[in-house]
Amino acid sequence: MSAQDELPAPSKALAGTGVWLDDRFRGAKGLRTFLKKIYPDHWTFLLGEIALYSFVILLLTGTFLTLFFQPSMTDVVYHGTYTRLNGVRMSEAYASTLNISFDVRGGLLMRQIHHWAANLFMVAIFAHLMRVFFTGAYRKPRDVNWLIGIVMLTLGMLEGLFGYSLPDDLLSGTGLRILEGVLLGIPIVGTYLTFFLFGGQFPGHDIIPRLYIIHVLLIPALLLALISAHLFIMFWQKHTQHPGVRQTEKNVVGQPFYPYFMAKTGAWFFFIFGGLAVLSTVAQVNPIWLYGPYSPVAISAGSQPDFYMGFLEGALRVFPSWTWDVAGHTVAWNVVIPALVPLGVILTGAALWPFIERWATGDNSEHHINDRPRNAPTRTAVGVAAVTFYIILLLEGANDLIAFHLNIDLYLTTEIARWAVFLGPAVAYFVTKRICLGLQRKDRDLLEHGLETGIIRQLPSGAFVELHRPVSEETRAVLLARTTPPPPPALVAADENGVPAPQARGIAGRLRASAYRVLTESIPLPGGNGHGNGHGDGRGGRDGEHGDEHAAIGAAQPPDGGGAVSGPDDDSQPGAAGS
Amino acid sequence: MSDNDQTSPAQPGGEAAGQEEGRPHRVIGTPPPALGRTLLGPGAARGAPRAAIEPADPVKARRAERTVAALFLLAMVAGIGFIAAYIGMPVHSVAKVFHSNLALGASMSVVFLALGAGAVIWVRVLMPNVEIAEDRKPLASSAADRRAFEETFAEGTERSGFLKRPLIRRTLIAATVPLVLAPIVLLRDMGPLPGTTLRHTVWRKGLRLLVFGSNRPIRPEEFDTPGGLITVVPDGYQDNQDELAKAAAIIIKFGPGQLLPPTVMDWTVQNIVCYSKICTHVGCPVALYEQTTHHILCPCHQSTFDAQRGATVLFGPAPRPLPQLPLAVDAEGYLVANGDFNQPVGPSFWERG
Numbered sequence: 001m002s003a004q005d006e007l008p009a010p011s012k013a014l015a016g017t018g019v020w021l022d023d024r025f026r027g028a029k030g031l032r033t034f035l036k037k038i039y040p041d042h043w044t045f046l047l048g049e050i051a052l053y054s055f056v057i058l059l060l061t062g063t064f065l066t067l068f069f070q071p072s073m074t075d076v077v078y079h080g081t082y083t084r085l086n087g088v089r090m091s092e093a094y095a096s097t098l099n100i101s102f103d104v105r106g107g108l109l110m111r112q113i114h115h116w117a118a119n120l121f122m123v124a125i126f127a128h129l130m131r132v133f134f135t136g137a138y139r140k141p142r143d144v145n146w147l148i149g150i151v152m153l154t155l156g157m158l159e160g161l162f163g164y165s166l167p168d169d170l171l172s173g174t175g176l177r178i179l180e181g182v183l184l185g186i187p188i189v190g191t192y193l194t195f196f197l198f199g200g201q202f203p204g205h206d207i208i209p210r211l212y213i214i215h216v217l218l219i220p221a222l223l224l225a226l227i228s229a230h231l232f233i234m235f236w237q238k239h240t241q242h243p244g245v246r247q248t249e250k251n252v253v254g255q256p257f258y259p260y261f262m263a264k265t266g267a268w269f270f271f272i273f274g275g276l277a278v279l280s281t282v283a284q285v286n287p288i289w290l291y292g293p294y295s296p297v298a299i300s301a302g303s304q305p306d307f308y309m310g311f312l313e314g315a316l317r318v319f320p321s322w323t324w325d326v327a328g329h330t331v332a333w334n335v336v337i338p339a340l341v342p343l344g345v346i347l348t349g350a351a352l353w354p355f356i357e358r359w360a361t362g363d364n365s366e367h368h369i370n371d372r373p374r375n376a377p378t379r380t381a382v383g384v385a386a387v388t389f390y391i392i393l394l395l396e397g398a399n400d401l402i403a404f405h406l407n408i409d410l411y412l413t414t415e416i417a418r419w420a421v422f423l424g425p426a427v428a429y430f431v432t433k434r435i436c437l438g439l440q441r442k443d444r445d446l447l448e449h450g451l452e453t454g455i456i457r458q459l460p461s462g463a464f465v466e467l468h469r470p471v472s473e474e475t476r477a478v479l480l481a482r483t484t485p486p487p488p489p490a491l492v493a494a495d496e497n498g499v500p501a502p503q504a505r506g507i508a509g510r511l512r513a514s515a516y517r518v519l520t521e522s523i524p525l526p527g528g529n530g531h532g533n534g535h536g537d538g539r540g541g542r543d544g545e546h547g548d549e550h551a552a553i554g555a556a557q558p559p560d561g562g563g564a565v566s567g568p569d570d571d572s573q574p575g576a577a578g579s
Numbered sequence: 580m581s582d583n584d585q586t587s588p589a590q591p592g593g594e595a596a597g598q599e600e601g602r603p604h605r606v607i608g609t610p611p612p613a614l615g616r617t618l619l620g621p622g623a624a625r626g627a628p629r630a631a632i633e634p635a636d637p638v639k640a641r642r643a644e645r646t647v648a649a650l651f652l653l654a655m656v657a658g659i660g661f662i663a664a665y666i667g668m669p670v671h672s673v674a675k676v677f678h679s680n681l682a683l684g685a686s687m688s689v690v691f692l693a694l695g696a697g698a699v700i701w702v703r704v705l706m707p708n709v710e711i712a713e714d715r716k717p718l719a720s721s722a723a724d725r726r727a728f729e730e731t732f733a734e735g736t737e738r739s740g741f742l743k744r745p746l747i748r749r750t751l752i753a754a755t756v757p758l759v760l761a762p763i764v765l766l767r768d769m770g771p772l773p774g775t776t777l778r779h780t781v782w783r784k785g786l787r788l789l790v791f792g793s794n795r796p797i798r799p800e801e802f803d804t805p806g807g808l809i810t811v812v813p814d815g816y817q818d819n820q821d822e823l824a825k826a827a828a829i830i831i832k833f834g835p836g837q838l839l840p841p842t843v844m845d846w847t848v849q850n851i852v853c854y855s856k857i858c859t860h861v862g863c864p865v866a867l868y869e870q871t872t873h874h875i876l877c878p879c880h881q882s883t884f885d886a887q888r889g890a891t892v893l894f895g896p897a898p899r900p901l902p903q904l905p906l907a908v909d910a911e912g913y914l915v916a917n918g919d920f921n922q923p924v925g926p927s928f929w930e931r932g
Contacts, residue, residue, distance in 0.1 A: 036713075037713075038711055038712075038713040075818070081670070081671050081672060081673070081676075082673065089818060101676065102670060102671065102672075102673065102676050103670055103671055104670070105665050105668070105669075105670050105679060105683075106665060106679075106683050107670075108676055108679075108680045109680050109683050109684050109687070112680075112684075141718050174863060174879065177824075177861070177862050177863060178861045178862070178863065178879060180861075180862060180926075181860065181861025181862040181863075181925070181926035182861055184777075184862075184925075184926045184927070184928040185861075185926060185927055185928065186929075187929050188929055189929075190928055190929050191773040191777060191928050191929060191930060192772070192773060194773070195770040195771060195772065195773045196766065196767075196769040196770040197769070197770070198770065199769060199770045200770050200771050200776075200821070201776055201777075201821045201824065201825070202821070202824050202862075203820050203821065203824060204770075204821060206769075206770070237718060238713075238715055246710075246712055249715075250714060250715050251712045251713060251714050251715060252712070252713050252715060253710060253711070253712045253713075254710065254711070254713075255709060255710065255711065256709070256711060259702070259706060260702060260706060260709070263698050263699075263701060263702035263706070264698075264699070264702055266698055267694075267695040267696075267697075267698035267699045267702070268695070269695075270691045270692070270694040270695030270698065271691070271692065271695040273691040274687075274688050274689075274690070274691030274692035274694075274695055275692075277684055277687040277688040277691060278684070278688045278692075280680075280684055281680065281681060281683075281684025281685055281687075281688060282684075295820065295823070296820055296823050296824035296827060296857075296864065297791055297810060297812065297823050297827040297856065297864055298864060298866075299863055299864040299866045299878055299879070300878070301866075301867060301878045302878070303863075303878055303879055313880075316860075316861065316879075316880050316896060317880045317881060317895075317896065319896055320896065321860075321882075321892060321895065321896050321897055321898040322898070323898040323899075323927050325932065328932040329929055329930065329931075329932060330927045330928060330929060330930075330931040330932060331927075331929075332898070332926065332927035332928070334860065334896045334897075334898055334927075335860070335861060335896075335926065335927065338896075366718065368715060399881075400878070400881065410881060411881075411883075411894050414881065414894075414895075
């Protein structure tokens, strides 16, 4: 605080402008709040910023590209700088993309930054989504922002697909052909949707101009509105924070916006822009002149979409050839299921998860301190299972490259993926859960016994013991930061007479009770929860030293399990206790 | 930088050993395994909250100031370099584009990375380090505010008579229905109705097969390499993308007796068989042909068809064989179609049946 007092008075120029503005808008108070806003500092909080700044860079470079791009499917015969394609028929869209690449100064750089930024945008969204999921930052009151985020993820995928389809090159045109094939497969309305979207038969002459306006106006405007809402809600509710000594559910610890966060986030923007510029200087992306213009007759091997569409491509590859011919109609399960179900499972599952969790745990309280992933083993396991499912389909989307480079039989990769898509997530779920519970046990050990110092002492009796040292206050606060909601009264299985509560009976009641048990499964903390339950993991046979130590640390344990207490002093060290 | 000075954990070994001075003990020291690490959490490595501190070392601070200024200067120079590269380096050839991209991209990278690095050193070294805990206000409104809102809302509803006058309410709701439907109806003219367009291609009796690319008709005798595959398009439609998207086909030459049912032998000419090139999965052109096994592979999703046996599906997501095009030879000896495909080509659709 003293730092602010020492600040020099603002310059006359600033004061003048400030007075001029404040006379008109009365902003001094509100803007001061804005300047003083506290932002917690952690690298995982920068992932969303990457997405934000990629979006800004996409708007800047995209605007430049629109100055030169012709969203037209009119046939032209190319005669230009890229002589290999001289005399080739192509659409104006493709020709103008060649023009941007070879005849507009900086055009290639802007195109490449735009494409790299689109990929980074999606990577950052996925990374940010995983951070928010695995730390439980989506919980009340941030569930609305979570839903906005999922809508933006969906829009981002569409925006990317439509954007890379615009140059009308062979690769992206094949992507549109696949899109057509998928739309055709939709029962009842498929052919109508296709003919309306493409303005008739595929490819027609309308799809590029239509995708263009969706790509440059409709979706960006929606994204801009949603990003504004996302940021405003974040600002209004204040950012979450990771656990620590000073961090509580009632405060936010960090650095003020002005000048710290502003400088840091500005630097981050520059680094992201700089990083994308480096990539676009040295790493070629989407060289459409090598693919050639789109023709429905031609194809090249190893056709892959951009990575964020890859899992859909994998789903199309992995799914067997099931179709129904019923009463003069064809239901193309082989297309409809892989196109809709994996995406639906991931997006709908993600959207519903906060509400499922709240229903199961009955936890309706506000959360501003993030969970460590290990402290919500079931949530973490579900998340890792979903990521595994996604990655298996993504890999299957590149199975021809995997088969080629690793010299595996092509069909074998698909057969493996057909099993792995079910078994992988199941294995991932159980393994993750075990790892989380194991890490929780390790944490409990740290709290109970402290850290191993590596110092072996011989006691007067001749026995050897290793010195342990209590963990630091900060670590202790982090380890103790756990929230296990108490079972809602309705879900307590039975009263003292063994009679189940009325709400726990029936299918819904039993389902909710099991969901509660699964979602709150955890290794109890020492102290608050006592050693009585959950401590029967083969520790009983150890010597008495540990018993003493437990007693010592257990006594120092605050009953509320809260943060800012001093750890056990040196006397409670195991060595001292035992000697 | 100054963070670490305050927080580097005290040497555990030394500390423990020091405290135990003078007591009978033997110490076998190994490097402490767990103390060097920090655990997750902001400030996990920082320890107690710090007060605002000025840069401890004025010499260091001056050096940092110069570094930041040098980086900003570098950004300016690189920015000028970017403009110079734009003005001085022409494009209009692949090699020149390469050099222009290199110069523009490198200077742009330096601009942004130098600005970023300068800002980071500025904030981390030169600005006094503060960590402030701000209180959160409860997000929910107070009960009084909620009640006041409810009262105001109820009062407004009451005054509007929205609940009391069901006639107005219902007619208003009724009026919105066409308002919602109209924009959807308005989209009707985005395209024609599909009709039967998906059931037919332009192939008809007597239409010549042109070799894709060269657009020349082909005689069966010219295609005498068993195991060969040629992409063909209907004569007169070689530049019609909409028709090619359905009509594209492949012809494959076999040795005598190699073609087996269910291939329709009457539709082949001199062991040349013609199949649709449009995959029955989602419409990619099937283009990869393995001569030894006579397998046609779709490079998109790897549906595999047996060219020897009527292009039946061997593997992958395609549900149906590639339709076979009836072939014949015209008066001049060129390969022609002897009619359209006898079924719709390409992906499944609802009305296909």
